[in-house]
Amino acid sequence: MLEVDKGINVTMKKFILGLGVLAVFGIYSLGVRHHSPVIGKPASLTGSGSNNNPSASSSSGSGTPPSGSGVETSASYNNGTYTGSAANAYYGNVQVKATISGGKITSVDFLQSPNTHETSVIINQQAMPYLQQEAIQSQSANVQIVSGATFTSQAFQQSLQSALQQAS
Numbered sequence: 001m002l003e004v005d006k007g008i009n010v011t012m013k014k015f016i017l018g019l020g021v022l023a024v025f026g027i028y029s030l031g032v033r034h035h036s037p038v039i040g041k042p043a044s045l046t047g048s049g050s051n052n053n054p055s056a057s058s059s060s061g062s063g064t065p066p067s068g069s070g071v072e073t074s075a076s077y078n079n080g081t082y083t084g085s086a087a088n089a090y091y092g093n094v095q096v097k098a099t100i101s102g103g104k105i106t107s108v109d110f111l112q113s114p115n116t117h118e119t120s121v122i123i124n125q126q127a128m129p130y131l132q133q134e135a136i137q138s139q140s141a142n143v144q145i146v147s148g149a150t151f152t153s154q155a156f157q158q159s160l161q162s163a164l165q166q167a168s
Contacts, residue, residue, distance in 0.1 A: 076103040077167035084163035086112055087155035091120045094155035098135075098163040105139050108132045108160060114152065123149050131156045140164070 077100040086093040092114030099107040110128055114120040127149035134143040141161035145153040 077105070077164060079103065080167065082163040082166040083111065084159035084161070084166075087158035087162075089114050089155035090151040091117055094152055094159050096156060096159045096163060098160060098167065100167050105136050105164075108135045120152075124152055127152055135160055 086095040095112040097109045127146040
């Protein structure tokens with residue numbers, strides 16, 4: 001009978017130890033989980049001109065930058081493909097290639113974007129389409145900063161401006 005009791009005690013100890021390991025793993029998993037950041041769509045792309053994100057600047061929808069912004073808004077460029085300089089976006093570089101056809105920006109492609117941190121990748125996957133769409137819509141590097149992707153937005157503006165200067 002003593003041998004049976006020892007076997008039960010050993011089995012119970014293993015069971016309790018296993019539960020303890022699972023509990024520690026579960027608590028650790030909860031602490032490590034990351035929530036995907038939410039990116040605010042620029043007001044100029046919402047169609048209504050209103051923006052649900054109070055931290056983003058408003059846009060008149062005219063494509064004209066604020067005075068003194070230093071951003072070129074010429075709508076007539078030389079046809080071709082132009083690569084902008086790489087611009088620092090804090091967590092990595094942003095570099096774009098602008099394609100001009102008929103004197104207008106027809107596409108903007110990312111050649112480089114921050115990709116060393118999972119959060120940067122998630123943010124950029126959400127922000128890059130907005131930046132590309134707004135550049136084509138405004139026909140300039142005058143794009144609104146995407147809320148949650150400030151560094152990427154600023155570096156996008158710089159790289160695109162560099163490409164458009166070559167196209168002028």
